[in-house]
Amino acid sequence: MSDANASNHASRPTVVVVIPFYNGADFIERSVKSVFNQTVPADEVIVVNDGSRPEEREALGALSTRYPFRIVDKENGGQGSARNAGVAASTSAYICFLDQDDFYLPNHIELLVNAIPAGDARFGYVYADLYEADVDGNVVRTELVKQHAKHNPKTSIFDLLRYDMFVLPSATIVGRAAFDAVGGFDPQFMGFEDDDLFLRIFRKGYSNHYLDRAVTVWCIHTESTSFGIRMIRSRYRFFKKLAQTFPDEPKRGRFYLRDYLMPRFGKLFVDHAIQAIKLDNEYRGEMFEHLDDYVHMVVTNPYVGVRAKTKLRITRFLLAHSSPGMVRAIGTATKFPLIRGFRRIYRTEA
Incomplete structure (x- = not known):
């Protein structure tokens, strides 16, 4: 390395890339390769084996002989706990995450590091756009x-509660100070752990900045953690946590x-019940x-209107007395009046 390059490397922020790994041997090489093909290299690359099967762990070990990343082994606990373990095993000032089935564009680290504002004493994170694939x-x-x-960027807690944040860990660089200040990811979540983390960083008064460039390719498929019962359970837990964290404040006109x-x-809660009836599953x-x-929670809340409560009660009654065959029939007969009951009756009208 030349003296000039060595000086630039020493002066730029240090970055760790943390990749949770769980039975992902089919994808992990693509992810790891994208990290080692960066225009600006990471200072640390840590892959956290989150309790994978022995043969999957063996494949990961073989890959580490070709790419110089460190492996941290732990019992299975989900992506959030795996990311926490990777951060705990690192020392860099800034943290990038990457899911095992996604991959970075070549200038991911370069763009995110350059987007960190100079002199931001309360830096939280920079998040960027992604390709969907x-x-x-x-x-x-x-x-x-x-x-x-x-x-x-994010400026209002009300928007963070009302909408999915779409701050994806695989397209974000996080300051270690902010990450540590909120205790990292909440391990109870296996889905929505990202919204929960970035919302808590926001509430602690750390900054967030948006980079209007794609830096990552997000590969969506039916085996992703975005699908399945774990995501549904996690959504419910996240809703409960938000409801407990943000009680209504009538004196301030805030009805969360x-x-x-x-x-x-x-x-979503209504749709999950409909789908479970249709499939008649466990x-x-x-x-x-x-x-x-x-x-x-809705019918006992004094600030929700009578009409919305009545619609929700009727929806619950209809679902409780519906057979799988009935729900499937309604789903295919879109002009049948009851389909509007299932799909529209739960809409909130305060």
């Missing part, structure tokens, strides 16, 4: 965040359940427990 990395669209997020949480989560009872808890 299929499982093979074939691009579907190139402006995922811009098309979904309401406001960039009615105005922010119901519009965001209510439709999760039907659990989905109705979630729905019943949500219904109880």
Whole structure:
């Protein structure tokens, strides 16, 4: 390394890349390779084996002989706990994350490091846009965040509660001080742990900055953590945490359940119950427990309107007395009046 390059390397921020790994041997080489092909290299690369099967761990070990990354082994606990373990094992001042089935664009680290504002004493994170791709990395669209997020950067807790944040860890660089100040990811979540983390960093008064460039390719497929029962359970836990953290403040005219949480989560709880009835699967009872808890919170809240409560009660009654065959029939007969009951009756009207 030349004297000039050595000086530039020493003066720039140090960066660790943390990759959670769980039975992901089919994808991990693509992810790791993208990290080692960066225009600005990471100072540390840590892959956290989150309790994978022995043969998967063996494949990861073989890969580490070709790429100089460090492996941290732990019992299975989900992506959040794996990321926490990787951060704890590192020393760099800034943290980048990468999911095992995604991959960085070549200038990921360079762009994010250059977007860190000089002199920001309360720096939290810089987040950027992503490409959406299929499982093979074939691009579907190139402006995922811009098309979904309401406001960039984040400036209001009300927007963070009402809408999905679309701050994706794989397209973000986080200051260690901010990460440590909030205790990292909440390990109870296996889904929504990113919204929870970045919301808590925001509430602690750390800054966030949006880079209007794609830096990562987000590969979406049915085996991703974005799908399945773990995500549904995590969504419910996240809703409960938000409801407990943000009680209504009538004197300030802030009605969190009615105005922010119901519009965001209510439709999903109803849809989960509908899907469980349709499939008549082992999760039907659990989905109705979630729905019943949500219904109880709504009907006992004094600031939710009578009409919205009545609609929700009727929805719950209809679902409780519907067979799998009935729900499937309604789903295919879109002009049948009851379909509007299932799909529209739960809409919130305060």
